[in-house]
Amino acid sequence: SQTIHQWPATLVQPVGSPLSLECTVEGTSNPNLYWYRQAAGRGLQLLFYSVGIGQISSEVPQNLSASRPQDRQFILSSKKLLLSDSGFYLCAWSVSRGNTDTQYFGPGTRLTVL
């Protein structure tokens, strides 16, 4: 069966420091991968998605970037964190079949920028 891992689970970083959040998926190949930010009362905001290695699409302009160095690895990064980057970051994977696509979520990373 497929599993998705995210680490770290929680992170406290100072303003201006770099960021690297990692997401890996097991048990499937060539998944679609996604990074979301979840804010209380505002649902999930899609940040980046990737349909293959090295293929990244950005949904919103921001201080963050994403990379996919391997088929089942998705990394969310920042060179300099802002206070507004604090939040709960979720990684998800899916495998599209025809006109259908179901996303499955990892446990998330709680990021606090001080």
Next chain:
Amino acid sequence: AQSVSQHNHHVILSEAASLELGCNYSYGGTVNLFWYVQYPGQHLQLLLKYFSGDPLVKGIKGFEAEFIKSKFSFNLRKPSVQWSDTAEYFCAVNRAGTGGFKTIFGAGTRLFVKA
């Protein structure tokens, strides 16, 4: 722009009460519809999904949802809630497009069930 609206941000019910959470979307054409649930301290889990066929979909833990195409709605229901149903519920919609699928989520509904 495509959007998903969940009518209630907070719902408080007593155990054994019936539940209906509203969800409307603005996509046109053929869509895939989902309800996800996030229990306190846990990650987001798929509750049920609709792709095609019978518009009444049954999911885990006694939940069901009905797709009404003419109303662009996908409301979640449960005839008798339990304290353990306390969670946040998210409606989501996607469809195929260039570059893959983009899933749009509603803002979520926090359900609190009183014992």
